[in-house]
Amino acid sequence: MDQKPSHNLSIVDNVNSFNVINVNTGMSDEDNQIREWLSPLKPQQRHQGVRAERFDGVGDWFVETSEVRRWSNGDGGSPERVLFCSGGPGVGQTYLWQEHPTSGKGKKISDVTDKYENISSLVIDNLCDQAGEKDLAVAWLYCDFLAHSEQSATAMIGAILKQLVSIRRCRRMYDRHFENGFPTEVYDYPI
């Protein structure tokens, strides 16, 4: 059990190391420390990876569907605030296979039908394109079977938060919170 400290404990550790580092470093390092403290997850890097693997043109139709438009354009009065995209029956099992030339064994060459990453990354990019014009902010998270140990709820929520704190107007709130070091009331916020 020694190997598995709760996330809160690791936050405390980070707070302590932050206070030490803060004395000697400039603003930019401080920003990085705050972000790292909020969450060890790096959703922006993951997004870049997904984009790099994306095939141009695949799934473009999705962002133009009436459901996506209704969801993204609805105002605060609209009750439909959540869009859930799921694979239909059988989609999870649909792969393209290529036979190995000598062994004859099948090898999966594509999970194009099994992943939603494409869809998510397309929507994210589409929203980011509109961000400047429409004064909106976008935050995201890619969940991963292989990262259960670091994807605690605290880390996941922190990962969303750290994408939003880079926005200047949020910084004011953080500057207030952090001016006397890391305050205990951060923990009192329901997250």
Next chain:
Amino acid sequence: MLKATISLLPRVYICIDALDESTPKSRQELLGSLRDIVRESPSTRVLITGRAHVEEEVKKYFTEVITVPVSPTQGDIRVYLDARLDRDTEPCAMDHDLRRDIVRIIPEMISEV
């Protein structure tokens, strides 16, 4: 803290990819937080992708959910196959007819599945 931050912003979109890949415990906490955020900041929009079995969980937290089943269109598969074939490391092993058949037949077969 996240709720306080979001309340400062005019409009926030949160996208959660592959919710089914998170642990059930994290998922419950995350969905609970998202529900609280949306209640307090009604202009917030949440996109969740995942396998169909987490749909019921999502609907426990949000009453009005727009659900879209996603599967690649024949056009998507064709674009994908073209892109893969363009990267073929042994292009000489394939003639024009074979390539044409691959790009025609595979999307049809997958849509039948």
